[in-house]
Amino acid sequence: MSAHLYGPQTFRQVGWKNGRGQTTELLAWPRPEAYEWRLSMAPVNEDGAFSDFAGFQRTLILLRGNGLHLTHDANDTQVLRQRFDIARFDGGARTFAQLEDGPILDFNLMVRTPAWSSTVQVIRGEDQRLLPHADHLLVYAVEGTAQWQNGSEAMTIATSHLLHVEDARSSTLHNAGALIVMVLRCGDAR
Numbered sequence: 001m002s003a004h005l006y007g008p009q010t011f012r013q014v015g016w017k018n019g020r021g022q023t024t025e026l027l028a029w030p031r032p033e034a035y036e037w038r039l040s041m042a043p044v045n046e047d048g049a050f051s052d053f054a055g056f057q058r059t060l061i062l063l064r065g066n067g068l069h070l071t072h073d074a075n076d077t078q079v080l081r082q083r084f085d086i087a088r089f090d091g092g093a094r095t096f097a098q099l100e101d102g103p104i105l106d107f108n109l110m111v112r113t114p115a116w117s118s119t120v121q122v123i124r125g126e127d128q129r130l131l132p133h134a135d136h137l138l139v140y141a142v143e144g145t146a147q148w149q150n151g152s153e154a155m156t157i158a159t160s161h162l163l164h165v166e167d168a169r170s171s172t173l174h175n176a177g178a179l180i181v182m183v184l185r186c187g188d189a190r
Helices: none
Strands: 002-006 012-015 022-031 034-044 056-064 068-072 076-080 086-090 095-099 104-112 116-131 134-150 153-157 162-168 171-186
Touching (some): 022 162, 034 134, 056 076, 076 086, 086 116, 104 171
Antiparallel strands (some): 002 162, 012 022, 068 095, 134 153, 134 171
């Protein structure tokens, strides 16, 4: 098991595949040029088509703004209206985004399928919980702070910071804010 903290100074700006914007890449594993999964945040300032990420499952979370309508392959629609609403969809679908009332900021997890599976949840308020085993455990502090602990090892996750634990064993998370917790496993076992 190994644990690392990443902050805004380590994040990088990357152009969208479709050339219509930029994303802040928090982490791409095992490397940015050839990743199996990637975490990013991006502003969406106008209606338009999403980039094609065939072969990836996408999980999108609304962090800021008044709503986003996603239409996949011209017939399946998902609406994110409230902060922390979540949409999951095939990265290869022809996805069109329509803003409800002005720009938004989203958080995006992409995992290569079927090699990887993921579960994503938002935790808000004062909370303490036991986290499951995972090939990769990722915790992003949207606001507030959290304390992660595994035996004698402990780390504080400050606002806008990301904890990445490889080969995560059972650990404890003490939260006082808003966190996005992602559990990634190799294969499709959930």
